[in-house]
Amino acid sequence: MDGYLKEIRDLVGHRPMIFNSASGALLNDQGQVLLQERTDTGNWGFPGGYMEFGESYADTVVREFKEDAGVVVAPVKLLKLSDSLTYSYPNGDAVQPINCFYLVRHSSGRLLTAKTNETTALRYVDMDQPPTFFNAQHAEMFAVLKTYLAKNDNVG
Template sequence: MPSYIKELRALVGHRPLILNSASGALFNQHQQVLLQERTDTGDWGFPGGYLAFGEGFKDALVREFQEDAGLVVQPLQLLQLSDQNHYTYPNGDQVQPINGFYLVKYVSGRLLQQATDETTQLAYFDLDQPPTFFNAQHATMFSVLQQHYL
């Protein structure tokens, strides 16, 4: 979590916040999409995260992919801008994330083989076999991919 959000949370506690986030869809050669199993819920989502103060969607996406997956990616196309979802994290923090969801391409790096503070594991999924997503926003993003690429 960017220090900006930690500072906000110290001031407002668990009250609802509107935050900007960026997520990306990376396909492998088998047309499977990369997802991360989250440490906070054990459910799946797209690599990505919240923007730091002064950071743009694409910069945050590149940073988050490297932190969460070990990969350098290049954002190619905005697939969806989502602003209608609300989520309460297991710790009680409430958010309305405004998310830029991008198609990305691999540039360099290797998939992380060990868990991090946000990622338990990484795996590629077929578009006709979605896992359990940690919130409705990620399930909707998966549906966007199904509509475009199935």
């Protein structure tokens, strides 16, 4: 964590906070979705993260994909706004993330192949084989995407 969120956490410690975030679903030509193995839990989730001051949700998902996955994406459609989950990170930080979950399309770049401070691995997964997710919000996003794809003939 760096920048704006680190400044806030330095002031409030592990106290519960409400943060805005954005995540995205990037599909490949086989209808698989890109997921990120997280360094903090070892579980999987959609690339995304918390907004920096002055960003929009769309700006956030673009920045986070570049940081977490190495690719530039463009938001195509807002699939879900989630606001009811609370979660505590392994370090004790308690959050209620208000998350905009987008369907995104690839614009440029190649997937990262090296580990970063937030990403252990990246993998496209089949929609009928979900991994162990980071938290309930990511499992919910996977279900939302699966429903959307079923209603739209797997076309993003």
